Amino acid sequence: xxxxxxxxxxxxxxxxxxxxxxxxxxxxxxxxxxxxxxxxxxxxxxxxxxxxxxxxxxxxxxxxxxxxxxxxxxxxxxxxxxxxxxxxxxxxxxxxxxxxxxxxxxxxxxxxxxxxxxxxxxxxxxxxxxxxxxxxxxxxxxxxxxxxxxxxxxxxxxxxxxxxxxxxxxxxxxxxxxxxxxxxxxxxxxxxxxxxxxxxxxxxxxxxxxxxxxxxxxxxxxxxxxxxxxxxxxxxxxxxxx
Amino acid sequence: xxxxxxxxxxxxxxxxxxxxxxxxxxxxxxxxxxxxxxxxxxxxxxxxxxxxxxxxxxxxxxxxxxxxxxxxxxxxxxxxxxxxxxxxxxxxxxxxxxxxxxxxxxxxxxxxxxxxxxxxxxxxxxxxxxxxxxxxxxxxxxxxxxxxxxxxxxxxxxxxxxxxxxxxxxxxxxxxxxxxxxxxxxxxxxxxxxxxxxxxxxxxxxxxxxxxxxxxxxxxxxxxxxxxxxxxxxxxxxxxxxxxxxxxxxxxxxxxxxxxxxxxxxxxxxxxxxxxxxxxxxxxxxxxxxxxxxxxxxxxxxxxxxxxxxxxxxxxxxxxxxxxxxxxxxxxxxxxxxxxxxxxxxxxxxxxxxxxxx
Numbered sequence: 355x356x357x358x359x360x361x362x363x364x365x366x367x368x369x370x371x372x373x374x375x376x377x378x379x380x381x382x383x384x385x386x387x388x389x390x391x392x393x394x395x396x397x398x399x400x401x402x403x404x405x406x407x408x409x410x411x412x413x414x415x416x417x418x419x420x421x422x423x424x425x426x427x428x429x430x431x432x433x434x435x436x437x438x439x440x441x442x443x444x445x446x447x448x449x450x451x452x453x454x455x456x457x458x459x460x461x462x463x464x465x466x467x468x469x470x471x472x473x474x475x476x477x478x479x480x481x482x483x484x485x486x487x488x489x490x491x492x493x494x495x496x497x498x499x500x501x502x503x504x505x506x507x508x509x510x511x512x513x514x515x516x517x518x519x520x521x522x523x524x525x526x527x528x529x530x531x532x533x534x535x536x537x538x539x540x541x542x543x544x545x546x547x548x549x550x551x552x553x554x555x556x557x558x559x560x561x562x563x564x565x566x567x568x569x570x571x572x573x574x575x576x577x578x579x580x581x582x583x584x585x586x587x588x589x590x591x592x593x594x595x596x
Numbered sequence: 597x598x599x600x601x602x603x604x605x606x607x608x609x610x611x612x613x614x615x616x617x618x619x620x621x622x623x624x625x626x627x628x629x630x631x632x633x634x635x636x637x638x639x640x641x642x643x644x645x646x647x648x649x650x651x652x653x654x655x656x657x658x659x660x661x662x663x664x665x666x667x668x669x670x671x672x673x674x675x676x677x678x679x680x681x682x683x684x685x686x687x688x689x690x691x692x693x694x695x696x697x698x699x700x701x702x703x704x705x706x707x708x709x710x711x712x713x714x715x716x717x718x719x720x721x722x723x724x725x726x727x728x729x730x731x732x733x734x735x736x737x738x739x740x741x742x743x744x745x746x747x748x749x750x751x752x753x754x755x756x757x758x759x760x761x762x763x764x765x766x767x768x769x770x771x772x773x774x775x776x777x778x779x780x781x782x783x784x785x786x787x788x789x790x791x792x793x794x795x796x797x798x799x800x801x802x803x804x805x806x807x808x809x810x811x812x813x814x815x816x817x818x819x820x821x822x823x824x825x826x827x828x829x830x831x832x833x834x835x836x837x838x839x840x841x842x843x844x845x846x847x848x849x850x851x852x853x854x855x856x857x858x859x860x861x862x863x864x865x866x867x868x869x870x871x872x873x874x875x876x877x878x879x880x881x882x883x884x885x886x887x888x889x890x891x892x893x894x895x896x897x898x899x900x901x902x903x904x905x906x907x908x909x910x911x912x913x914x915x916x917x918x919x920x921x922x923x924x925x926x927x928x929x930x931x932x933x934x935x936x937x938x939x940x941x942x943x944x945x946x947x948x949x950x951x952x953x954x
Contacts, residue, residue: 396804399669402812411810417800419668420812422691425661428653432665432673433800435649436623440802458661461654 362386364395366415375575377532377565388546394441401426403446406480424455427462430469443470448489452514463558466523470548471560476567484570488512515562519596525557527595531564533582601780608772609634611743611779615750622648623666623673625659629681630714631770632704656681660688667697668811670799676702690729694813698757702766704773707936715937716770721914724767725887736764737886739857743777758794771859842890843882850879852952855907857883894922904928904952911935
């Protein structure tokens with residue numbers, strides 16, 4: 355009998371602390387499935403962020419390190435250089451990767467570190483309670499932009515993926531989304547390719563995953579998925595950037 | 597037959613770098629800052645010969661987090677900087693302490709606060725010995741007085757750090773870093789260095805053949821963080837009991853004991869020597885570990901009936917607080933210090949000692 359669907363070996367069987375409708379559970383699973391399929395569980399080292407996914411190491415069943423807020427790429431740089439045969443990936447949110455850690459992100463990318471970055475963009479700060487993120491959309495109401503993001507005051511949503519794609523040392527950048535099953539399958543393909551790139555020594559690969567945060571977007575899980583499809587991906591178009 | 601060991605003329609910065617490489621340091625990340633630039637340059641030139649990794653980081657913040665990563669990956673890792681850069685590293689040092697990772701951080705101190713200047717100073721004693729970043733933690737702090745001692749201490753800095761899984765700091769000043777002096781290299785200490793390293797079963801290497809390892813300082817479940825802290829405190833108590841180090845000079849019959857570390861310890865030793873030649877009963881305690889502070893030695897001196905202490909620093913009075921805590925009101929403690937480019941003069945120190953003798 356052929357097994358069509360089972361629990362990934364790299365994902366522990368436990369309840370997560372994530373809210374209803376949150377995208378982290380799906381993103382964790384996609385990474386786990388890819389790690390299993392590529393048979394790299396025994397040589398993967400993950401760098402968990404500060405933010406909602408800080409205890410990703412409680413869910414993944416392989417070696418993990420925590421990093422200070424924004425510093426995952428610096429930590430990943432060192433681990434990869436020390437263990438070039440290990441497979442290193444960072445898993446970071448928009449605040450982590452594109453606000454407090456922008457410097458570490460840009461320079462790791464510019465050095466062409468042979469690592470994989472999984473970048474979760476949900477347009478909001480989740481862990482701290484729904485404040486403006488670098489990727490918050492214009493007019494989007496948050497705990498720190500109660501009248502909506504005013505681009506004249508707060509600037510425009512930061513397109514870090516497009517910025518990184520400009521760097522000659524960056525090998526691959528792709529934006530995907532989790533708002534429906536077809537997009538989730540595309541997201542998995544992109545995640546898989548980003549790991550394959552590393553295994554082939556191609557250099558820095560980043561997958562931006564547009565992900566739902568119903569709790570702080572302030573909509574039901576279903577409405578949040580619709581909002582991503584109708585609004586968010588207009589600001590952050592999906593597809594291969596580089 | 598004793599073989600004569602080579603003596604090489606080098607700066608303290610170079611001596612530290614060479615000592616680190618001989619101690620088995622195989623990862624260095626740093627960001628340029630005066631007066632420690634020779635150190636990062638030395639590492640960039642020689643780390644690869646040893647099969648190690650050198651990274652010029654984009655900031656001190658990145659450098660210390662690279663050290664965190666390399667330490668988590670199980671190699672002997674270090675960074676170096678000077679005062680303002682070390683301030684920037686404090687977040688990372690706190691995380692390293694919390695994650696129980698070993699590493700070595702070199703601070704070649706300069707004048708502060710703020711951008712200050714690039715002149716030698718000892719103004720970062722509080723920062724180094726009290727933790728520096730957030731949370732209840734300590735780093736092991738070693739204070740060499742000469743290029744030779746700096747070279748020799750690197751081995752111990754890595755050993756102590758590995759043994760207690762806590763960061764070690766080498767606290768020097770711009771004089772130590774910049775001054776060139778002969779260093780005997782390849783001594784017995786440095787020949788065995790790095791040969792017998794402590795196993796690191798907790799390191800991140802990929803989980804082949806074992807359960808996954810996690811390196812972290814975050815503890816969300818109620819009571820877990822307190823447990824981690826109690827474990828750290830037990831470790832600190834153990835370090836404090838076992839690892840106090842100081843050099844003493846003419847203390848046995850001394851009526852006045854000068855306490856000074858690093859470059860000031862060296863200046864004070866010259867003063868004590870001069871005064872001894874004139875029959876003045878003065879001695880010196882030169883702390884080598886600033887944390888743990890060599891309390892036992894100072895307390896040993898306090899046991900006598902009549903003694904007083906003169907503390908001198910290239911700061912406005914930081915280590916003097918630790919001396920006062922040890923003396924605990926039993927004897928007089930006076931202080932003379934200058935900083936921000938100023939150095940207490942020999943003549944002024946002699947006047948303080950004579951006053952203390954009265």
